[in-house]
Amino acid sequence: xxxxxxxxxxxxxxxxxxxxxLSGSHDFRSFTLVVDRxxxxxFAPPSLIRVRTKxxxxxxxxxxxxxxxxxxxxxxxxxxxxxxxxxxxGDRGSGGSGRVEIQRASQxxxxxxxxxxxxxxxxxxxxxxxxxxxxxxxARAARTVLLEELPEVVRRxxxxxxxxxxxxxxxxxxxxxxxxxxxxxxxxxxxxxVAFVAEGxxxxxxxxxxxxxxxxxxxxxxxxxxxxxxxxxxxRGVVTGMGVPExxxxxxxGGFHGKSTLLSALSWGVYDHVPGDGRELxxxxxxxxxxxxxxxxxxxxxxxxxxxxxxxxxxxTEDFSTPNASGSTSQAANIAEAIEVGTSLLLVDEDTxxxxxxxxxxxxxELVRREPISPFIDFVRPLHRSLGVSTVVVVGGVGDYxxxxxxxxxxxxxxxxxxxxxxxxxxxxxxxxxxxTDRDVPxxxxxxxxxxxxxxxxGERQSARGRGLHAIELGRERVDLxxxxxxxEVGQTxxxxxxxxxxxxxxxxxxMGELVRGALASVSEKGLxxxxxxxxxxxxxxxxxxxxxxxxINRIRPLRAGPRM
Ligand code: ADP
Ligand code: MG
Numbered sequence: 001x002x003x004x005x006x007x008x009x010x011x012x013x014x015x016x017x018x019x020x021x022l023s024g025s026h027d028f029r030s031f032t033l034v035v036d037r038x039x040x041x042x043f044a045p046p047s048l049i050r051v052r053t054k055x056x057x058x059x060x061x062x063x064x065x066x067x068x069x070x071x072x073x074x075x076x077x078x079x080x081x082x083x084x085x086x087x088x089x090g091d092r093g094s095g096g097s098g099r100v101e102i103q104r105a106s107q108x109x110x111x112x113x114x115x116x117x118x119x120x121x122x123x124x125x126x127x128x129x130x131x132x133x134x135x136x137x138x139a140r141a142a143r144t145v146l147l148e149e150l151p152e153v154v155r156r157x158x159x160x161x162x163x164x165x166x167x168x169x170x171x172x173x174x175x176x177x178x179x180x181x182x183x184x185x186x187x188x189x190x191x192x193x194v195a196f197v198a199e200g201x202x203x204x205x206x207x208x209x210x211x212x213x214x215x216x217x218x219x220x221x222x223x224x225x226x227x228x229x230x231x232x233x234x235x236r237g238v239v240t241g242m243g244v245p246e247x248x249x250x251x252x253x254g255g256f257h258g259k260s261t262l263l264s265a266l267s268w269g270v271y272d273h274v275p276g277d278g279r280e281l282x283x284x285x286x287x288x289x290x291x292x293x294x295x296x297x298x299x300x301x302x303x304x305x306x307x308x309x310x311x312x313x314x315x316x317t318e319d320f321s322t323p324n325a326s327g328s329t330s331q332a333a334n335i336a337e338a339i340e341v342g343t344s345l346l347l348v349d350e351d352t353x354x355x356x357x358x359x360x361x362x363x364x365x366e367l368v369r370r371e372p373i374s375p376f377i378d379f380v381r382p383l384h385r386s387l388g389v390s391t392v393v394v395v396g397g398v399g400d401y402x403x404x405x406x407x408x409x410x411x412x413x414x415x416x417x418x419x420x421x422x423x424x425x426x427x428x429x430x431x432x433x434x435x436x437t438d439r440d441v442p443x444x445x446x447x448x449x450x451x452x453x454x455x456x457x458x459g460e461r462q463s464a465r466g467r468g469l470h471a472i473e474l475g476r477e478r479v480d481l482x483x484x485x486x487x488x489e490v491g492q493t494x495x496x497x498x499x500x501x502x503x504x505x506x507x508x509x510x511x512m513g514e515l516v517r518g519a520l521a522s523v524s525e526k527g528l529x530x531x532x533x534x535x536x537x538x539x540x541x542x543x544x545x546x547x548x549x550x551x552x553i554n555r556i557r558p559l560r561a562g563p564r565m
Pocket of ligand 1: 203204217218221254255257260
């Protein structure tokens with residue numbers, strides 16, 4: 001600390017580059033500050049620092065196993081973020097002077113690079129805008145930030161009461177909530193369920209732009225009697241809620257009655273949520289994929305022949321590529337790709353689907369004889385029977401889906417009820433729709449992908465970086481991830497970019513499934529840190545799912561991929 005103080009005195013008012021003298025570790029009373037990377041000027045991205053406490057005084061049981069450790073690290077990241085907001089004044093000069101940051105966590109709990117909990121210490125990875133007046137060192141402001149504000153953030157945000165500010169009961173609630181959700185997700189398969197929504201869950205969100213719970217007027221979830229299931233969780237004990245069984249589940253209801261909100265909550269149920277989110281005990285199979293139409297996307301060598309037959313000009317679809325997919329072909333590709341990397345649950349919303357992919361009615365069958373699409377309505381049952389892939393489909397307009405559903409849940413005024421029997425009566429009143437094809441769906445053919453299709457060069461450098469939540473940049477190529485509805489946070493996008501970067505740099509030809517599983521196995525063994533660009537502070541990353549990693553690769557426009565090349 002003394003050394004840091006004297007270094008700051010020495011470099012005061014010098015050119016900004018003098019801050020480089022802060023590189024390395026500095027000993028504070030209760031922690032070590034490591035300055036890993038000093039920014040070039042006050043306007044550049046902030047300097048990267050780590051803060052490591054000298055001991056870990058938290059109860060061992062808060063991080064006794066992997067799930068608990070991830071949850072506890074998540075808790076501490078949020079706690080540091082909150083204390084930064086309370087303690088740090090911010091703006092102390094030009095550019096980012098005086099700003100202190102830690103990775104922003106979304107509503108979901110994920111392994112992140114921002115925090116490491118070990119039996120002997122707790123380490124937070126942060127960023128600081130080293131203060132400048134114009135372009136020269138402002139040592140007085142730097143002293144305030146590094147010697148006053150930062151230690152206070154550490155005390156309040158990383159150290160348990162009474163010395164520090166962390167209320168251990170809150171940490172325990174966080175960890176136990178996550179552990180329960182994770183346990184619940186693990187039960188689904190044995191119970192023959194694909195999803196579970198606890199009684200009292202709050203599904204609606206604050207707004208289309210915010211994933212926080214709707215504060216006022218939210219109607220808590222109530223399960224229909226017929227689907228009520230009881231589960232026993234390690235911390236909460238017995239919990240009841242709606243169990244969604246395997247097979248084809250139809251969610252019907254009038255416009256604005258909460259259908260999409262329910263489906264969206266299920267799609268986020270692949271992740272654990274923080275206490276207070278409202279969806280703490282809303283879970284789905286971890287491999288669930290929400291699929292939608294995405295016209296304009298590129299498709300590389302995907303076998304969509306089970307859904308789409310011969311295209312104009314006699315073009316077959318076992319190895320389908322296009323730089324510009326239509327609504328229906330993009331949705332078919334999204335489904336085939338989801339199955340390729342392994343999914344047991346598709347979530348489909350009529351609102352975001354291509355109509356001609358979902359259904360074709362009698363009149364159109366008469367008029368249009370050359371229709372390559374065999375609509376999803378004919379595919380959804382064989383998909384479950386042959387491949388064990390269940391579907392939850394939200395429908396407001398297309399009643400034909402009543403014919404193929406194993407069960408129908410009706411939403412009225414945000415309240416679900418069982419409507420299978422009634423829909424059977426209704427379908428009995430109409431002539432049966434065109435005979436149900438009882439065909440088998442073959443398992444998808446696995447593709448291989450060529451690393452050489454990705455060119456990482458960008459000027460002198462090679463680059464593979466995330467650009468916000470919904471884009472990555474590989475060399476000069478931008479990959480659009482706007483329609484990946486289950487990407488939770490920027491750190492996942494960054495990790496995806498870096499994994500793709502490593503694959504592209506390594507070269508070769510690999511199976512898609514093998515690549516994705518291999519990359520995630522390596523991350524779960526070694527953590528996210530090795531994906532960082534240099535020693536020490538690895539940057540801000542969160543764990544992505546295999547599904548989003550594969551989806552990002554699939555959207556690389558120059559990608560060369562196909563059935564075993
Ligand atoms: P649908 O898909 O049936 O047309 P949405 O799911 O889009 O309807 O919901 C319509 C509106 O109702 C949204 O603004 C949503 O936030 C709100 N909403 C959904 N569920 C609830 C609920 N349980 N309580 C209060 N508002 C809700
Ligand atoms: Mg809707």
